[in-house]
Amino acid sequence: MGSIDLNREWLAAEFVNQEMATRHRGLEPEFDFYDAIATGNLEAVKENCKKKMFVDMNGVGKLSRDPLRNMKYHFVVTAAMIVRYCVHNGMTQEKAYSLSDFYILKADETMGIEELNRIHDEMCIDICSQMKEIRKQQILSKPIVLCIDYIYSHIHYRITIEELAEHLDISTSYLSRLFKKEMGIHVSEYINELKIEQAKNMLQYSDLKIIDIANYLSYSSQSHFIQVFQKITGLTPHKFRQKNFRNTWNKMPVPGESVSNE
Incomplete structure (x- = not known):
């Protein structure tokens, strides 16, 4: 019933916006x-x-x-x-x-x-x-810029260096050397750091379960995700959430599931 009421409210708001010729920039x-x-x-x-x-x-x-x-x-x-x-x-x-x-x-x-x-x-x-x-x-080469763009747009998938090299049409060994030279870390480290940054935001600003976050970021298991998270941040996901969760932000529970930290 609630979703029907929201739909009606949205349609009414849309009608008012159209009547007032309200347009976004x-x-x-x-x-x-x-x-x-x-x-x-x-x-x-x-x-x-x-x-x-x-x-x-x-x-x-x-x-x-x-x-x-x-x-x-x-x-x-x-x-x-x-x-x-x-x-x-x-x-x-x-x-x-x-x-x-x-x-x-x-x-x-x-x-x-x-x-x-x-x-x-x-x-x-x-x-x-x-x-x-x-x-x-720092001036990044075109392959590394394209590599980073690809990683960002596929961050919730499992990304391998072979996949990246194929996307860029270069060898894995060349990509590995070039990435380390320009970014200062290995490709796999960069991917994990970016995934963990995503995870930190989700832990801080949502009520998503830790296992759901691990699955969303395509870790092989919850335990593997926790291991990587702790290695990079020094805290377990649960401890990080306890320390950083902001109650003033809108919560985003998984539909149909009860709120849980684990």
Whole structure:
């Protein structure tokens, strides 16, 4: 019965939006902004901040009826997108997610829209400045960029170096040497670190069972997932969830299953 009521409410909201000619902004300017941050284009980022684009709510989704909470939710979306763009462009995952967590916590503590906008601008300029320095030091070759892109888009599957080499049409030995040279770690280590970053987010922001997370990320077993997780983070998934779970975030239990940490 609840789903029927939600469908009716959605149809009513859609009708109102159509009657009021409500339209969302195009995605290209938003993607261009993320790309400017990730490529260290400081001038473009500062120009965008001067225009106060973040506080302009015209054409953006309404995520809360409370104006400040609505903007905080949009801040989280922005931070999450920036992280992904920056990791793709050479920032280490741990640093990117640490920066994101730091600024999201700062945003969560704000009491006004102007203060939130200031933190948004500081975040974007700070991360863009760091990306500018990273790109001075590191230029990735085309095979490694394509390799990383493939890993990101297939992270919930089991990925082998043979599969990656076939996708890039190069030998496994060459890919292994090139990846280690440019990224500083082996391909398998990179894949596991990325999977564990995904797992940390799922443990922190959802009620998904640990076995479901292990299956989603294509680990051979729950015990193997726990072993890899503990090796990388120093904690078991259960301990990590106990320490980091944020009750203020929406929970996402698996449909038809009771909530459980294990």
